[in-house]
Amino acid sequence: MFTGLIEDVGTVRRLEKQGMAGRITVATKLPLESIALGDSVAVNGACLTAVAKSGNELTFDASPETLARTTLGTLGIGTPVNLERALRLGDRLGGHIVTGHVDFIATVSERNDIAGNRVFVFRIPVEFSRYLVAKGSVTIDGISLTVNTVSDTGFSVNIIPHTGSMTTLSGINPGAQVNIETDILGKYIERLLSRGSIPREEGGLTLELLAKSGFL
Incomplete structure (x- = not known):
């Protein structure tokens, strides 16, 4: 989970296609000691997993779904990208709740x-x-x-x-x-209403119903 507050603008160093998947290497000023292999980092809004790091570079794997649903597969060498590390419990939520799943x-x-x-x-x-x-x-x-x-x-x-x-x-x-x-809140509410979990005959969507369903 992320907040949408960008921590660094990195630079694409390499983009390697691996069939329909890919591997992206980005140069960054983020403190790499704070990022473990397997950690999530948002790259231009897409949640990616760090699989390697060296010097000032982070490398991420990108699945076929990620490349198909985002602009990451079209990035060129030298392209700037927005970077944000995953939210830690206790951090201020200065932006809003961001999942890193591009629509x-x-x-x-x-x-x-x-x-x-x-x-x-x-x-x-x-x-x-x-x-x-x-x-x-x-x-x-x-x-x-x-x-x-x-x-x-x-x-x-x-x-x-x-x-x-x-x-x-x-x-x-x-x-x-x-x-x-x-x-994400709007999508959950739509899903809840479409499945009939909130009875429409009780007056439709109200703050009380949202609270009862765990949204407030």
Whole structure:
């Protein structure tokens, strides 16, 4: 589990294809002594397992599913990537609950610079728009952000200068593709309602029902 607060922007050193799977090596300023082999690290929002480390480099295995559902398989040598170590019990949750399981790939359709901030508009598959709400949370390439606006085909976010300088977002432009993870709470609620676990005749979805079901 992660928070969406980026700890370092690493650089891709090697990408080795192994059939439909792959192995990614990233140079990083993260303290490697704090990362054991087998630990989880979010790389551009995708939860990967550290399988080797040497010098200032970490190596991760990527499954066929990961490469198919994310942008990791298209990374080039020298590409910057957002890195975050897994959340430790007792750490502050400064972003939101992030699983590192990417839902889909979105495309940047607009970038507008306004008063030192950057506003990005992303084009998304229509079937995922129901998981996004204005002022809700979304993860873009591993970064916890607040949704500004939502439509059936996309959404927008505002990037403050600090976030831009500490992540890869300052370097993306229209046409770029990014990994998106929607808020896990919304997906659980949808699943709960679709299976009839919350009786609709009791007044629909209320704070009391969410509390009884363990969401609050």
